[in-house]
Amino acid sequence: MALFLGALVLNLLITYGGVRPVDSEVVFELCESLATRGALDVEGTPVWKGFGIAPGKDGRLYPIFGPGESFACVPMLVLLRGLNRTGWYESGLLPPLHPSHYLPEAHERFTAGLPPLDLVPHAERLALPLLNVLVGALGVLVFWRIASRLSRHPAAALGVTVLYGLGTLAWPYAGDAFSEPLATLLCLVAFELLLRVDASPPATLLWAGLALGGAIATHVTAVLFVPFFAALALRGAEHRWRKGAFLLAGLGVMLLALGSYNFVRFGSPWETGRHVDPELVLRYGYGQSVAPWEGLFGLTLSAGKGLFLYSPAVLLGLFAWPTFHREHRFLSSMLAGAALLRLVFIATRSDWHGGFSLGPRMLVMLIPFLLIPVVPWLDHKLAEGSGRALRLFAGFSVLCIAQQVAFCVGEVFSYYHLVREFYAAQGINIFEENRIYLDWEVSPLQFLLEGNRGPWLLSTLPVDNYTLWGLMTALLAALYFIGARRVVRLSHGASVPPGVNG
Structure with missing residues (x-):
């Protein structure tokens, strides 16, 4: 609580x-x-x-x-x-x-x-951003439940949860009005239910299917998780057909509702509205299939949309993956497949960048799953009493939090509008070859705090954005280190059995 x-x-x-x-x-x-x-x-x-x-x-x-x-x-x-x-x-x-x-x-x-x-x-x-305030907090709670199932030491679950909630794009996205936070929450709910299905009635899979279907109805790209979540649901030899029936029933109900919604509007269960008017497709450049090379670079390392630059916490997940794979081979393979499929699929779309948004919007749903491997790694370090590794984890977490504070203090939407207007006044099309998302000279990583302030409740504070960023970072860092020391001490020797093996 x-x-x-x-x-x-x-x-x-x-x-x-x-x-x-x-x-x-x-x-x-x-x-x-x-x-x-x-x-x-x-x-x-x-x-x-x-x-x-x-x-x-x-x-x-x-x-x-x-x-x-x-x-x-x-x-x-x-x-x-x-x-x-x-x-x-x-x-x-x-x-x-x-x-x-x-x-x-x-x-x-x-x-x-x-x-x-x-x-x-x-x-x-205000209804839409306030919804995301609630949804983002629920997402942190569900992530903690998942982490708790994969760790023996409560401090490991809590530490990675704090890193997810404050040290990744999950935090600034909880402050805007995009659909990614809700879709991510529903995917996490489905995943958490699937992790404990062996110890729960098969009907649990019905709720997992409903949650996954709800994620698809919120953001259609959540459908990319379906084959991997289905594999997780059907692992093991017992009651496989029964499990599949429950999962399919829940997922089918939501997909049937979504198909009916499309049919009522556009006369086809498959039509979302993006292709009913060819003129609109040309005018607004709705996603078309393209070669993936620019998208792969743009989604990982580019100045405006690179995941490793805008949410570097996932790098720790990649570092910790070998430990995760040794302990949870099936989960490791499943999550790796889901990550690669999503990355490659989004990269083949002309709108891979997600438009005016902070970082790689189309990969936000993937971030919590890339952090899950950190849990068993940190669990091992706590068990070993490795003070150096714990200090490095804490320091890295605070640096990630500091970056996300900057993203929260700044306001990326008006920032991109200012960039567009500045270059348009010079007769330059900054959208050509996706320069607005690829060039360092206009990167929010460098200049976001020079634009408008994002948070509504902090809008009248009589300090500039850089000062506000410094004050918030210092306060959160102090709270983090005080809390971390206390949690590690209280959990010393405490353990809970991991919820998933193999």
Whole structure:
């Protein structure tokens, strides 16, 4: 509970408090339609200029993105509307609302440091980032449950969980409104259920299938996990057919619902809306198949989207993989296959970069699974009493946390808009050959803190972004080292049996 509440508070502290990416604006519009009219179509705003929506078979406009986050957001929006009747956003008790970017004049007012003109639609859009605040904290909790099953020492599970929650892109993404946090949470839930299926009724696989199907309905690329999760479910010789039936039933229910959703809108269970209008495909460059070479480099080492640069904690996972493979050979092979398939598949898409977003957005779902190998490695180091290895792990974790603090303090969406406008004024197309995502001269790694501030609740603090980053980093580092010393001492000699072998 302390872990969950701590993650919840820190996520709330850095939440943007508004909708920045255009994809999330479309997702919110569907949530609003569901809550207000019980309808699946959206009305849109003039600022969109058509991105992310497509005409359905009835002529109405529908989102092209998965509906999972929109449906999950409805209770939050209903709750927030009730709270908004009090006019809390005009009370002055909290900083002025951050404008959501895709309402008239909103982006211009945000970059000028001004609050919105009409507060009501912006106050309602808080529902989406607040949903991610909760979802991100739940993701940390589920990761801790997984880590606890793979470790004997509680400190190992806790240490890697803190690294995941604060030292990877999971933290800054919990502050925005993208669908990745919810899709990641549902994948983690499915994985955790699959890990304990041998000690649980086979019906547990029904819930795992439902969770995995929900992830696919939230972000369609979650389907890449299906063959590997299915292999995990069917391992062993006992009750294989029964296990498969339960998993398929849960997954099938969600896929049937998703197919029906597509059929109602576009007349085909396979059509998400991305290809119903060839003109929209050409205008907005929806993902097309390309050679993977640029994407492979871009997703791993590029200045704007490299996973190893924006979430270097995964490098520790690669370092720890041999230990993981020796102890959990099947899990190791399964996760390695899932990682390679996702990396190569995303690299073959022309939109591998994920647009205006922080780092490799399309790989965010993979990050917790790349950190799992660290758990048995750290478990061994605790058992050996290797002070040097523990100090190195703690120091590396704090450095990773410091980097993510910078990503939380800065605001990548308006940053990319400023880059686009700067080069457009010089007659330069910065999108040509994906320069905006590949060149170091425009990399958020170097210049993000020189742009606007991201967190809504910290927006009025009278310090610059660099000072705020330093203060937050120093505070979190101090808390980390104090907590680490206490946890290691309390857990000395304590152990729990690992939940999965082989």
